[in-house]
Amino acid sequence: MKQKLIRKSRFLGEAILTSYSQIFFTGNKILATILLVVSFIDWWTGLSGLIAVITAVTLAEVLGYSPVTLKKGLFSFNALLVGLGVGTYFSPGLEVLLLIVMGGAIAFFSTVFLMGLFAKYGLPFLSIPFLLAMWLLLLAFPSFSGIALNTEALYPSNMFFKLGGNTLVVIVDGLNNFFKDTGFDTYFLSLGAIFFQFNILAGILIAIGLIIHSRINFLFSLIGFFVAFWLYSFLGMYTGSLNYTYYGFNFILSAIAIGGYFLIPSRQSFLWNLLLIPVLVVTTIGSDRLFSYFELSVFSLPFNMVIIGILYAFKIRYNQTIPPILTVIQQKNPETNAYLYHSQPAKEYAAFTMPIRLPFMGKWTVNQGHEGKYTHKEFFKYAWDFIIKDETSGKEYLGDGLLLSDYFCYDKPVVAPALGTVVAVVNTxxxxxxxxxxxHQNWGNTVVIQHDTYLFSKLSHLKKGTIEVNIGDFVVEGQYIGKCGNSGRSPYPHLHFQLQSSAIIGGATIFWPLSEYLVESTSNIGFVQKGIPKENETIVNIATSSILQTAFKWNPGDEFKLSIKTDDGISDTFLIRNEIDIYNHSSLVCLKTGAKMYYENNGKTFSALNYVGSKKSALFYFYRAFYKVVLSEYNDLLVETKFPVHHLYRFPLLTLQDFLVPIKIFLKGNYSLSYKETDQLFNPQKITLKSQIIGSNKKELFSAAITVHKNTEIDIESNTKKRIKINLKWVNRVY
Structure with a gap:
């Protein structure tokens, strides 16, 4: 019972703390702690905010809402803003305490309603609940005869004297004089105003917290504010008005939101910020004049209007592969978002989330690709024709090729490229x-499979009577569909394959990349994560190795030991557990250090998605050694991709890169995994691999000689200063 209460207290404490940092779109605890301290520079304002947060967290807990959402502070950060606002406007008193609780409750229920409403469109509700609650309380204020306005906030020197005596007053006055008329005084005041602390000390502390959390966010906060500051001057507005309206926080939050949170930080997000701020300036000035008739402040209304509007415009774009790129999965900070996105092997195709694979097994050649010279024109330009060629002669048939049976692809199996439902069949x-x-029957024998709402695949020119699926059948990837033939408008046997947006046989093609296939060249076989097979390329569907498949196939709860030993005799053992969370994300967890490696295994490839936690764990060596593994049986396969640079470099080089992410990622991390000859052709007992990471200036940052045994044991010998040797051995397997 006691342990349960302790766990619950910790959970609620974290939910309260992250409510503060969530205002800057993060759950960073260091920034949250700084913001909590800042809110108490004026003790009454800080207490009011805390009471409102507790109100919202309590309501969410009592009503049984999602613990994950609650822990992130999403149910309560708007209530925090309301509490801070009420504490700033109204003097301490029992009546105001009731008002704070009521305001927190209004913000909470508004959050729940808007969260559901905006989720339908994939949009954030931002601080709209705060606006609704705060405006209602301010409009109702004239009716409250027992509540007085708070005048203490008008005299910050008195507040600082009570807080730290004359020493603190001197320090703050010195800061005011140092930054006076530089623009930074207004910048810091605007930062402090986000937490209803209208003083330069609050702004400086928040700026420090921003730098600790994210160099990108700090940079964009400066860009957003000073572009707006310049525009105020350019348009003939009095820049000093920002010192008492405090609307500068709209520009700061908007720049952070677009530049570093909702979009992947890049040159495009930087340019969109420059375009966004002028719109925001005009919106702020216009809405301020409008709301002055109601004697209300616009608060964060301009920020909400512009950000939600521009995000909706980005989300309804037909082509999501064109920059700027929306952030699909939020990591701990914008830097991590940028580095992980940058390391994607086919980021230009990141928006094509449904994997479509080759509709055959073995080696085939692209006889006609996209926009081919024969029939792949206009509506049918995004199609492929596949044949099989003899590796020695380069011909696609035996002898003179006068018979259907002379062609190597004729009568060969055709398989489903992905799971789906059969919606059309011609087999006669x-x-x-x-x-x-x-x-007259242009497409011949054909099967159309629906994979998603507007995603269908069509396989045509199949052999009569060989199709073994019917309309309504559910098929999985790799399932037999029929055999390659020569029916329809086909002068010689080949497989026509296309993606389309309708179930109609002969519907117009759509552009869609194929996922995870091999390309044969004169020197080796290369792996393609996502791509467009080109004309005359020999491409190969991945034939898996039983050794690699078994070695990387784990069940929830499975555990194994990573035993590590260095040349100088130091050894250690790390127990690793395989886990799956409520979102169905798989991860390996180091039970000693708490480090976690997220991964994906689709049966053909093993991909390390991200690593979080201590780099002293042997799991980190495992992460670098097996960043990308094709579970293939080919000896001469070479896998190449980019490795996230934030796991390769440290201060000060990485810190400099953090600031320069919106301009260019100059640090390099190129990962490769090469497959060596197996010990024997039939029934091999082990597979030998070599992984390598090459950094900037072609410097080797990591390399490892790897042996994967048939009994699932793995030996890794890394070429580091201490030549670390690692052995992976199963402790138990839970079936």
């Missing part, structure tokens, strides 16, 4: 003789 068209075509 006769195969043509070589050189003849059937113009």
């Amino acid at each position: 068209v006769e195969d043509n003789e070589i050189g003849a075509t059937n113009l």
Whole structure:
């Protein structure tokens, strides 16, 4: 019972703390602690905010809302803002305490309603609940005869004297004089105003917290504010008005939101910030004049209007691969978002989330690709024709190729490229003789499979009578569909494959990349994460190795030991557990250090998605060694991709890169995994691999010789200063 109460107290404490940092779109505890301290520079304002947060957290807990959402502070950060606002406007008193609780409750229920409403459109509700609650309380204020306005906030020197005596007053006055008329005085006041602390000390402390949390966010806060500051001057507005209206925080929060949170930080997000701020300035000035008729402050209304509007415009774009790129999964800070996105092997195709794979097994050649010179034109330009060629002669048939059976691809199996439902089948068209075509039944024997709402695949020119699926059948990737034939408008056997947005046989093609296939070259076989097979390329569907498949196939709760030993005799053992969270994300967790490696295993490839926690764990070596593994049986395979640079470099180089992310990522991390000859052709007992990470100036940052044994044991010998040797051995397996 006692342990349960302790866990619950810790959980609620974290939910309260992250309510503060969530205002800056993060759960960073250091920044949250600084913001909590800042809110108590004026003790009454700080206490009011804390009471409102506790109110919202308590309501969410009593009503049984999502613990994950509650822990992130999403239910309560608007209530915090309301509490801070009430504490700033109204003097201490029992009546005001009741008002704080009521305001927190209004903000909470507004949050719940708007969270559900905006989620339908994939949009954030931002601080709209705060605006609704705060405006209601201010409009109702004239009716409250027992509540007085707070005049203490008008005399910050008195507040600082009570807080730290004459010493603190001198320090704050010195800061005011140092930054006077530089623009930074207004910047710091605007930062402090976010937490209803209208003094330069609050702004400086928040700026320090921003730098600790994210160099990108700090940079964008400066850009957003000073672009607006310049525009005020350029448009003939009095820049000093920002010192008493405090609307500068709208520009700061908007720049952080667009530049470093909702968009992947890049040159495009930087440019969009420059375009956004002028719109925001005009919106702020206009809305301020409008709300002055109601004797209300616009608070964060301009920020909400512009950010929600521009995000909606980005989300309804037809082509989501064009920059700027929306952040799909939020990491701990914008830097991590940028580095992980930058390391994606096919980031130009990141928006194509449904994987479509090759519709055959083995090696085939692209006879006609996109916008081919024969038939892939206009509506059908995004299609492929596949054939099989002899590796020695380069021909696609035996002898003179006069018979259908002479062609290597004829009568070969065709498989489903992804899971889906069969929506159209034609299985009665006769195969043509070589050189003849059937113009009346253009597509011949065809199967159309629906994979998503507007995503269908079409496989055509199949052999009559070989199709073994019917309309309404559910198929999985790799399932037999039929055999390659020569029916329809096909003078010689080949497989026509296309993606389209409708179930119609003969519907127009759409652009869609294929996922995870191999490309054969003269020197080796290369791996393609997502791509467009090109004409005359020999491409290969991944044939998996039983050794690698078994070695990387784990069940929830499975545990293994990573035993580590260095050349100087130091050894250690780390117990690793395989876990799956409520979002179905798989991870390996180091039970000694708490480090976690997120990964994905789709049966053909093993991909390390992210690493969080201590780099002293042996799990970090495992992460670097097996960043990308194709579970293939090919000996001469070479896997190449980018490695996240924030896991390769440290201060000061990484810190400098953090500031320069919106301009360019200059640090390098190129990962490769090469497959060596197996110990024996039939029934091999082990597979030998070599992984390597090359950094800037072609400097080797990591390399490892790897042996994966048939009994699932793995040996890793890394080429570090101490030549670390690691052995992976199962402790138990839970089935």
